[in-house]
Amino acid sequence: MKNYKKGLLCVMVLSAMSLMAAEDKTLYVNTFDDEDGENLNKCSLREAIKTAQMNKAYGGCGAGNTSLGQGDRIQLEEGEYILKSELRPASQITISGKLPVDYSSKDVLTNEYPATVKLKTKISAQGNSRIFNTLDSQSVLGLEYISLENGKSTGGGGALLLGGPLNLSHSAILNSKSDQEGGAIYFVAQNTEKKIDIRYTLIEGNDAKRGSVIAMDCEANLLNTQPTLSIINSSIVKNGSPTSLSTIDICGNPKVSLSANTIAQNVANSTNGHIIYAVNGINHKLSSAYVFTAFSNTIVENNAFSTFYYDNNGIIGLSFNILAYNQGKSCRYALNNGNVKDVELPLVASQNALQLNAGLGQCDLPEKATSNSDNSNKNKNLSGISLATVLSPLQTASKYNLFLPMYYPKDNQNDTDLVNIGDVKGCSEIDQRGVTRVTEETLMLNPTLKNTCDIGSIELMRLTATDVSDLKNQSYATLIDNYQKNIDVLKEYLANPENNQDYIEKDKEDLKAFEDLLKYTKQYAQYRPIYVDPFALALPTEELVSTDMNGPTQLRALNTSNYNVSTRVYGVGAFIEKNGAFEFVGKEDPNLKCEWKADLKRIIIYRLDGKADLLEGSGYCSYTLTSNKVGDSSTSSGILGISFSNMAPIAKNDTYSITPSSNTVISVNPLTNDSDDGDGVTTHLNVPYIGKFYKNADGVELPIKLGPMPPGLTVTADRSGPCPGNNIKDTCYGGQLRFEVKNSFSQFDYEIKYTIFDAEGLISNEATIDLINTVKNTNSTASGGGGSVGLWSILGLIGLGLYRSRRKYV
Incomplete structure (x- = not known):
């Protein structure tokens, strides 16, 4: 893909790698049926997962990658895989759907082939079971280019119940439900640090009593583990219900990072429900050492008692977020009856767009968290400014947004803008679409068009011709x-x-x-x-x-x-x-x-x-x-x-033959195929061209510098003299070079290394003059009568006999 400076969309890295069949250990699923060993002619998804666990063929699947300690890759086709029951991976696997691209079209964002299209591969439980469960195995699960749909559980995790790490990218979790916790994901980190990493993924239509999108085990995490949750460049929209208590439920001792996401139009109970719930309680333990950071997110139009519900635990950092226009409070402090006046806690809020005045959507944050002596923590107050003034409506999933619903900022070119907010740093390196945010360019001719951070998940692009100082x-x-x-x-x-x-x-x-x-x-x-x-x-x-x-x-x-x-x-x-x-x-x-x-x-x-x-x-x-x-x-x-620089001249290899007719003296001129073409053509110069190759002060051309002569070979030339510059102690030659073989009966080849100097004294690459001796091939038979056979012929016959003899016993 093309890489713009402020942007380009590096969202999907596509590589075309040719693998020989013997080397390709990918497990290819070739049936949509949920088989489990009953058909040896087909490899199902369930069978591929078991094959990866057993490291041997199962059902209709080959053995996969049997190397010790190596995970398996499972490749799915375009279509829908309907499960009879949940899948239980017990080894490290990565499952890939059909690449969602159209090779015949250009992408509307990158203007390059191929175009991004809707996800082509689905795994559906049809509301009958979870989709994946790694609670017992704690194995690493990777999912890419897959839509997980209609998972259902009476316990934790409607789509995913995780006991091990998850890498989820360019995918979706849709319409999954849990009767308890984690409508999309429930995470239990046991014994060691575990990580959930979600990128470029749509999470929509999921629901649960607690954590309609994500919930985690609280008690185990407080012992000695630090689960890590990272959600990047994703859309979490339209999850939850009026009876849900939370959407993203944070407890234990986690590290949570939200970057360049759209979190919008989610629903929780309007009396005691929260979109992001991060509060310590009797049955909801939250460590005082947990870390929560959110930067460059658009968090709007959620409907709950509060959107971000926090207390005095943990280290909290909020920067470059739009956290406003939510029903209920956008930020609510759980202690002291919500009064944040004079509250001191490790929370910093910098360069956000917030509704700071009293009213619907208000964000309550301690004053000391939102300001400091140098005013670097300045936040933009959106109170009294409508959402329509600064943002577009939520855009439906389409080819224009990588099929991730999102909002676009509006450039009104006034103080209400969330675009190019000034000479500040700290926004996400790329926006939700994968556009690189370039905020440090100096535009000498257009200083007012300098790109700076935008607030929210999307960086609004505008035409900018950047400066380059070192061409x-x-x-x-x-x-x-x-x-x-x-x-x-x-x-x-x-x-x-x-x-x-x-x-x-x-x-x-x-x-x-x-x-x-x-x-x-x-x-x-x-x-x-x-x-x-x-x-x-x-x-x-x-x-x-x-x-x-x-x-x-x-x-x-x-x-x-x-x-x-x-x-x-x-x-x-x-x-x-x-x-x-x-x-x-x-x-x-x-x-x-x-x-x-x-x-x-x-x-x-x-x-x-x-x-x-x-x-x-x-x-x-x-x-x-x-x-x-x-x-x-x-x-x-x-x-x-x-x-401008002088380009080095170009020396090329030369090959000459030593034959009986050459009388052991070979005359060559290596410059015949050498050049100074690296500098281009001289046709349009308005000054006399000084020539391709080096000439000394007297105008004598001496561009050729030879390496050490092989034994038995001497050289003379039309002219010789000192080489230029730092090579003045060496001898350079010009005109015809004559190489003479001292022994006229020699049958050896000779290799001479050489370089050349251009007219400005710049040295070339090293090339070779090869003198190939044809004399060695003239005595393959000996003279004399009686049909005698030469030495080389005898050796050749012996070799042929040995070869045939060996062939008989192979």
């Missing part, structure tokens, strides 16, 4: 060679129908892109060019999908169809900060060029005089991106700081 030219020859290699590989791949056809559309597009790059890079070739893709440096703007102002948004793809590109040359010097702004200090330079080529889709930067060192400073130009959409005036400019 350098790379080898032109290597660039051309790489383009050609990519073209050859893609053509070969597309020509073979046996290759993975999933990627055919992407491969066709990539082939066209590389062909254009090769064609136009050659067409616009310059000396020591720097090629810049302005779209790779920039951040896209976010735009509404339709005219509905409350509808979903998408990132407007960075390409020539959506944006115009222009450039400006400043010259040679430096950008200096003055009074909070940057200005260029230097001089114009007519030899410095910075040109946008639309067909190449690159900015080309070069010099007409070919200079490498710019003593007066660095070269500078800028690029500007402008939206070409009607009604959109988005524009942004970035600075490009430039320096």
Whole structure:
């Protein structure tokens, strides 16, 4: 996927790895039926789990990964697996659903192949049982790309009853229920530290008396364990009921971290129910040492007596959250009749958006927790400001949001905004969609467009052309060679129908892109060019999908169809900060060029005089991106700081033959296939080109430096003299080199290492001159009568006889 600076969506890492059948130990489930050993022709999910436990074939499943201490991977197909009873893994396993992608389409967020689609694989208990139970085995369970649906339990855990770690990613837990605790998950951490890690997962429609989404065992955790619960980039929505006492129920001695999630429209009892319940009680033990952190979450429109219910236990950190617009109180203190005045406890609330005034949705926090002497804990007060002013309505799951319901912040460009709140740090590194939050960029030309943290789970994108201060030219020859290699590989791949056809559309597009790059890079070739893709440096703007102002948004793809590109040359010097702004200090330079080529889709930067060192400073130009959409005036400019380098010359291997006719003297010129093409073409230089290879002060070309001569070989040359620079003590050669074999009867090959110097004295890679002796192949038979056989022929016959003799006994 393409990696934007403020964003890109690194949500789903897709790798295409070819495994030989003998090496692939994945257990492939090939039936949707819930079989248990009765059909040896099919491998069911239940049988695969038992196979992993026993490390031997079972039912219709192969043995899987039998290596000691290694977990098993179980692969499911697209479709629904209906269970007869709960699954009880007793060994470390990872179960993967069918990858939820469409290879023929581009993703609307990344504008890259493949597109993310709905989950394709379901495991359903149809309301008859739990789905997974690892309470007794305490084994590690991994689940990815799977929707767990309609689990049901009269005890703990409607979908999952866990005694061991859980890794749940890119999945869903839907419509599961427990008559007691943990509608989706109930967690018992025994004896050792255990962790639940949930990422990019939708948890919706679950219910329980306590912990409609998650509950945990309280007593065991207080002994010597610290269960860890981490929920990241997920949506917890529409869980619970008016009779539920809590949604996320925290007890024991856990570490709980919530980051970049949407927690919304969940329900608990309006008199004594809470969405996040973290209070010590007689039958609900909570350690004074537990840790709770929540940052960059959107926690709104929940309906309960309180949304975050806390007491004087633990260490609590709240930052960059929207914790408001909830029925009941958004934050409620459980002690002192809810009076938080003068309460001192280890709680810090920084850069949140809260309703601090009395009324519906109020968040009660101790004053000392929300302010300090340097005002760095500043929180935004949303009292009197409607949700519709700062957020969109809850967006339904769709391709525009990774199928995770979420809210988008609104950029009103005023003090009510939750977007780009200022020069502060601490928000989540990525937003709920996987967009990277870049908050430390310095925009010299557009300082007011600097990206800073947004409050909540979503980072609102806007067009930003970032600055780059250290651009350098790379080898032109290597660039051309790489383009050609990519073209050859893609053509070969597309020509073979046996290759993975999933990627055919992407491969066709990539082939066209590389062909254009090769064609136009050659067409616009310059000396020591720097090629810049302005779209790779920039951040896209976010735009509404339709005219509905409350509808979903998408990132407007960075390409020539959506944006115009222009450039400006400043010259040679430096950008200096003055009074909070940057200005260029230097001089114009007519030899410095910075040109946008639309067909190449690159900015080309070069010099007409070919200079490498710019003593007066660095070269500078800028690029500007402008939206070409009607009604959109988005524009942004970035600075490009430039320096040029001399590229090393390129030495290539040479092979010559020593034959009887050569009279043991070989004359070679290794420069015939060597070059200085790394610097590009010299056609457009407006100064005399000094040549490819090194010449001394008298204008004598001496670019070749030889390594040690092999024994029995001598060298002479048309000319010789000291090498340049730090190699002045060595001898360099020019013109024809003549290698002479001292012994005319020698049958040896000779290898000579050599390097070359370009006109500026830069040394090349090491290459080889191979002298291959053909004389050794001329005496395979001996002269003389009587049909005598030469020594090599005799040895060959002996070898053939031994080979045949051995074959008889194999």
